Amino acid sequence: MLELKKLCEKLGYEFQNIDLLRQALCHRSIGKPSNERLEFLGDAILSFVMADELFHRHPDLDEGALSRLRSNLVNGELLAQLAREMELGQYIYFGVGESKSGGGERPSILANTVEAIIGAIYLDSNLEECRKRVLQWYWMRLEEPSIISYKDPKTNLQEFIQSKKMPLPIYKVLKIDGAAHSQIFHIECKVQGVDYFPVGEGSTKRKAEQNAANLLLEYLTKINLQSPVEEQ
Amino acid sequence: MLELKKLCEKLGYEFQNIDLLRQALCHRSIGKPSNERLEFLGDAILSFVMADELFHRHPDLDEGALSRLRSNLVNGELLAQLAREMELGQYIYFGVGESKSGGGERPSILANTVEAIIGAIYLDSNLEECRKRVLQWYWMRLEEPSIISYKDPKTNLQEFIQSKKMPLPIYKVLKIDGAAHSQIFHIECKVQGVDYFPVGEGSTKRKAEQNAANLLLEYLTKINLQSPVEEQ
Numbered sequence: 281m282l283e284l285k286k287l288c289e290k291l292g293y294e295f296q297n298i299d300l301l302r303q304a305l306c307h308r309s310i311g312k313p314s315n316e317r318l319e320f321l322g323d324a325i326l327s328f329v330m331a332d333e334l335f336h337r338h339p340d341l342d343e344g345a346l347s348r349l350r351s352n353l354v355n356g357e358l359l360a361q362l363a364r365e366m367e368l369g370q371y372i373y374f375g376v377g378e379s380k381s382g383g384g385e386r387p388s389i390l391a392n393t394v395e396a397i398i399g400a401i402y403l404d405s406n407l408e409e410c411r412k413r414v415l416q417w418y419w420m421r422l423e424e425p426s427i428i429s430y431k432d433p434k435t436n437l438q439e440f441i442q443s444k445k446m447p448l449p450i451y452k453v454l455k456i457d458g459a460a461h462s463q464i465f466h467i468e469c470k471v472q473g474v475d476y477f478p479v480g481e482g483s484t485k486r487k488a489e490q491n492a493a494n495l496l497l498e499y500l501t502k503i504n505l506q507s508p509v510e511e512q
Numbered sequence: 513m514l515e516l517k518k519l520c521e522k523l524g525y526e527f528q529n530i531d532l533l534r535q536a537l538c539h540r541s542i543g544k545p546s547n548e549r550l551e552f553l554g555d556a557i558l559s560f561v562m563a564d565e566l567f568h569r570h571p572d573l574d575e576g577a578l579s580r581l582r583s584n585l586v587n588g589e590l591l592a593q594l595a596r597e598m599e600l601g602q603y604i605y606f607g608v609g610e611s612k613s614g615g616g617e618r619p620s621i622l623a624n625t626v627e628a629i630i631g632a633i634y635l636d637s638n639l640e641e642c643r644k645r646v647l648q649w650y651w652m653r654l655e656e657p658s659i660i661s662y663k664d665p666k667t668n669l670q671e672f673i674q675s676k677k678m679p680l681p682i683y684k685v686l687k688i689d690g691a692a693h694s695q696i697f698h699i700e701c702k703v704q705g706v707d708y709f710p711v712g713e714g715s716t717k718r719k720a721e722q723n724a725a726n727l728l729l730e731y732l733t734k735i736n737l738q739s740p741v742e743e744q
Binding site: 316317319320324325332342377383479481499502 | 540544548549557559563574575579713731
C-alpha cells in the first residue's frame with residue numbers, strides 16, 4: 281500500500297480507488313482479470329490526447345506529419361522510457377514464470393502497463409484530469425521538438441536498418457488506383473531477411489512509401505523490443 | 513448556406529462556426545486546406561469514443577473481443593453507410609476532376625468525410641457534445657448487437673474470401689518468443705494472389721491468427737472499397 285503511494289507520487293496522480301491502479305499493474309501472466317482491458321482503453325485515450333495536442337500545437341503541419349509525430353510519441357519504445365523514468369517495473373504483478381524471467385524490464389510489458397495506468401486514471405477521474413497527467417509526463421518531449429523525430433519515415437527506417445547491418449529496403453509500386461485528381465498508390469516495402477512485407481497507401485508515391493516504411497519500422501521495433509527474451 | 517442547414521439537421525448538430533463544417537466537406541482534390549487534418553483528429557476521437565463505450569457496455573468481454581467490435585464499428589464500410597444515411601455525398605466539395613468522376617459516391621471518400629465532420633464538431637463544441645452526436649449516429653448499431661459482427665475474424669475473412677471466389681487463407685507460424693507464461697506468437701496469413709502477407713501477434717496461436725486475419729481483411733476491404741474506380 282505504502283509502495284503504491286510512492287508510485288502515485290511519480291505518476292503525479294492520487295487514486296480515489298486504489299484498486300484501479302492495482303488492476304492496471306496486473307500483467308496477464310497472473311491470469312484474469314489482468315490489465316489488458318485497461319490497456320485497450322488507455323491506448324485509445326493516449327492516441328486521442330496526442331492527436332488533439334499535436335493538432336493544436338502544429339497548425340501548419342499536414343495530417344501526414346501529425347500522424348508521424350504521434351506515432352513517434354505513442355510508440356512502445358517511448359512508453360517504455362516513460363515507465364523507466366517512473367521506475368514502474370518493480371510495481372508490476374506477475375505470475376510466477378514471468379517475474380522470474382525479468383518481465384519487469386521488458387519494454388513491451390512496461391509500455392502496456394503505462395497504457396493500462398492511463399485507462400485507470402481516466403476511470404478514476406475523467407478525461408480532463410487524465411489528459412493533464414499524460415501531458416505532464418510528456419511535456420519535455422512535446423516542448424522540445426528535437427527530442428521527437430520529424431524525420432521522414434524512410435530515413436528513420438534506413439537508419440534503423442543500417443544500425444542492424446541489414447540490407448537496404450526496396451520499394452515497389454504494386455498498384456495505382458483512384459481518379460486522376462485523387463490517385464492512390466500501393467507500395468510494398470521489402471527488406472531481405474524480414475518476413476513482413478507491408479503495403480503502404482498514399483495519394484503520392486512518396487506518401488505511400490513513407491506509410492510502408494512506417495509499418496515496417498513499427499514491426500521491426502516491436503520485434504526488437506522483444507528480442508532480449510528470444511536470447512534466453 | 514440553406515443546404516448546410518439541412519445537413520446540420522441530419523447530423524443532429526448545429527454549428528456555431530459553420531466554416532468548420534465547410535472545411536470538413538473539402539476533399540483533398542480542391543487543394544489545401546482540405547479536410548485531411550480534421551480527418552486525423554476525428555479518427556482519433558471516434559476510436560476513443562467507441563473504445564470507451566464498448567468498455568462500459570461489455571464488462572465481460574476481453575480486450576481482443578473489444579478490439580474486434582471496435583474495428584467493426586469504425587471501419588470504412590460502416591462509416592460510408594452512415595454517410596449515405598445522411599446523404600452526405602452531395603455536400604462534399606471536390607476539385608474539377610474528382611467531382612466529374614463521381615467522388616461523392618466513393619465509400620473511402622464518404623468515410624473520410626464523416627471522420628472530418630467528427631473533428632469539426634469537436635472543435636466547434638467539446639468532447640461530450642461530440643460524443644453525444646457520434647453515439648446518436650451509432651445507436652442502432654450499438655443497441656442491436658446482431659447488426660455488428662461478433663464473429664471470429666478468421667470466419668469473417670473466410671466468408672469475405674469465399675464471396676470473392678478466392679482461394680482459402682493459409683496461416684503459418686513464423687516465430688514464437690516471450691517467456692513461458694507470456695509467449696508471443698507471430699503468425700503470417702497468406703491468400704494466393706494477394707500481395708499483402710500480414711503478420712499477426714498474440715499470446716496464443718488463435719489470437720495471433722485472428723490478428724493476422726483482421727489485418728488482411730482490413731486490407732482487402734480497403735482495396736474493395738476502391739475497386740469501382742479501378743474499373744473506369
